[in-house]
Structure formats: C-alpha cells, structure tokens
Amino acid sequence: MGQKRTYKQYSKEYKEEAVALVREQGYSVPEAAKSLGIATNILYRWKDKIESQLEGKSLSTNEREELKQLRKEVKNLRMEKEILKNCLLLDQSLLIRNTTLVYT
Numbered sequence: 001m002g003q004k005r006t007y008k009q010y011s012k013e014y015k016e017e018a019v020a021l022v023r024e025q026g027y028s029v030p031e032a033a034k035s036l037g038i039a040t041n042i043l044y045r046w047k048d049k050i051e052s053q054l055e056g057k058s059l060s061t062n063e064r065e066e067l068k069q070l071r072k073e074v075k076n077l078r079m080e081k082e083i084l085k086n087c088l089l090l091d092q093s094l095l096i097r098n099t100t101l102v103y104t
Contacts, residue, residue, distance in 0.1 A: 015046045022047055 010018075021032040022043070033043040052058040059067065 016050065018043055019050045023051075055074045 016031060018036055018038070021027045021035075022029055027035075029043050029047065030040050035039040036043070048060065053060060
C-alpha cells in the first residue's frame with residue numbers, strides 16, 4: 001500500500017551556510033537552491049527563520065525551552081496559590097463556626 005514519506009534532515013550548519021550564499025555572497029534564493037539541490041521554498045523558510053533570529057524577532061531554542069519551563073512553573077505556582085487560598089477560606093470558615101458555637 002502507501003509508504004510513509006521520509007523527509008531529509010539538514011544540520012543547522014548546513015542551513016546557515018545555504019542562507020549565507022544568499023545573504024553574503026549575492027546569490028538569489030532560486031540560484032542557491034538549485035545549486036544545492038533543494039526546493040526553493042525550503043531555502044526561503046530557512047532564510048526567513050535565520051533573519052528573524054538575527055533581528056531578535058523569534059526565540060532561540062534555549063529561549064523557547066526556558067519559556068516553556070517558566071510557563072510550567074507559573075502554572076504550578078498559580079495552582080499552589082489557589083490551594084492555599086482555599087485552605088485559608090476553609091480555616092476562616094471553621095474558625096467562625098467554632099467561635100459562633102462557643103458564644104451561643
């Protein structure tokens with residue numbers, strides 16, 4: 001039947017060198033893609049990603065990991081805060097109930 005499609009993986013260095021052909025050596029994207037034997041749209045995607053990283057518009061892999069970890073930590077802290085708030089409300093409720101029982 002149908003075979004699962006496999007995609008070629010390119011190293012980060014290879015992508016950077018391919019983009020350098022366009023950015024630093026004056027090749028057009030179609031020229032560079034043809035000489036490297038890759039699709040033009042792939043090289044455009046690599047170029048856009050690298051340029052946005054250089055301009056600081058996108059997050060690096062490390063920054064993305066840190067953001068993921070920080071979001072997880074914030075979620076846990078919010079959950080702990082909610083639990084503590086509920087415990088405090090329960091404590092106050094029991095205190096009011098016990099105080100009411102003592103004075104009646």
